[in-house]
Amino acid sequence: MDEKRKLTNEVGAPVADNEHSITAGSRGPVVMHDVWLQEKMAHFNREVIPERRMHAKGWGAYGSLTVTGDISKYTRAKVLQPGKKTDLFIRFSTVAGERGAADAERDIRGVACKFYTEEGNWDLVGNNTPTFFIRDVHNFSDLNRAVKRDPRTGVRSAQNNWDFWTLLPEAFHQITIVMSDRGIPASFRHMHFFGEHTFAFYNEKNERVWCKFHFHTQQGIRNLTDEEAEKLCGQDRESHGKDLFEAIERGDCPRWTMYVQIMTEEQAKNHYENPFDITKIWRHREFPLIEVGVLELNRNPENYFAEVEQSAFAPAHVVPGIGFSPDKFLQGRLFAYGDAQRYRLGINHNQIPVNRAKCEVNDYHRDGAMRVDGNYGAAPAYTPNSADVWSPQPEVTEPPLDLEGAMYRFDPKDDPTDDNFRAGGNLYRLMTEDKRKLLIENTARNIAPVTHNVKYRHAVHCFLADGEYGERITKAMELDFAKVKELAKLDNAGLIEATRNP
Ligand code: HEM
Known part of the structure; x- marks a missing residue:
């Protein structure tokens, strides 16, 4: 044989x-x-290995980023220079469901991109929304506990979910997006995605600007209604995964146009709200989208476990020319991913082929479980060394960043520029009538099992964002609008106190 x-x-x-x-x-x-x-x-x-703590259900594909624009005056990153084509791997995911959950659920979608650049891997780990629910790392584990299973019953709880969301008014904009027509994308191919955080760019002269990343689908936006999704989940739990795989197999390769928004350091200092707060957006009319290139997915993985399940993305992985911003939420992520992956996959997970950089890796890290690459053989194990092996490269040092203020536990709500309802209100006003109607109906259905006090909190937030939004949601939830208007006169602490008891 x-x-x-x-x-x-x-x-x-x-x-x-x-x-x-x-x-x-x-x-x-x-x-x-x-x-x-x-x-x-x-x-x-x-x-069986541990599933990701969140974003457990996911699907991946390979492709490339081709730069068609010119943003070289902002960034020295080789991956973003005009004409450059870079291989990449993307993993799409839902967030709350476990590894076996259905794809077509009302939830945000994760989009984690690994660009195998000549200067090392750049991981951009984003979502299909331009903003997020919360802005302090302390709230992150709680958010996930609130949306995942109840500790007593073991089932997901709308009560926990809405109680948590409405106690944090900064979640309002994201809630409006999740309850809108975009809350259930028809497939991964038919949605935009975003880096969400503010990042930094710095150029050859080491001049810094702040930036945000946007990817717009070229397939067009397509969503499912609650009714369509319910039916689909009953028939096919893997609808997003199959759609992506089959499209690529038949050569219908999905594409997204990549854009950036740029804000100078000076503009950031004078901006009317905190430009580093992930719950805020930068309005396009003030910070226009600048076209960068085209991202295409064109090859399916050969093995789901090896390539999709074992893929590991970390916001900490950036390359020269791309940096972090003072976003408090981003700072927490810089630690969390590598930490989770050292547990989920082990200390040497970056040697797994899907995670391995395509350029040379010389990090002095040695040993550890499952070290399989020769462990740098007889090369020196310490630095500095007289053999001058693998020396640091000071020319890639980021420009210095001025900081000010005392070390303290600041509450963004004490910042007089903080407005948690402006963006959600603007979004509502942008919606056409059919979309407003869907938003109201989706919300009313989703919040239906929840107690009245929590519903009042949400109605007040909607009212603070837009009078009509507040009035319509109040009616749809069968609440008393006069009471909503009275509650809306309270500050956040007062509202929480007044709506503490069911
Ligand atoms: C402080 C806030 C956050 C923390 C602590 C956090 C932590 C984590 C952790 C531990 C994982 C699992 C990693 C793994 O096992 O490989 C994960 C996955 C993920 N997170 Fe976050 N996260 C945060 C916020 C966000 C935000 C704001 C976004 C989007 C902009 C995001 C997008 C994702 C995505 C897409 C994945 C799945 C990655 C994959 O496909 O492997 N996360 N997060």
């Missing part, structure tokens, strides 16, 4: 029989002697 078709054990020795255990007598018990059976069972028992 062809060598390649021969069954072997894990160290290459031929296996004689893969269906009949070795037993003592034809009707007798299995014996330890069947080492192939032991190996087979023991491996199977250990095949």
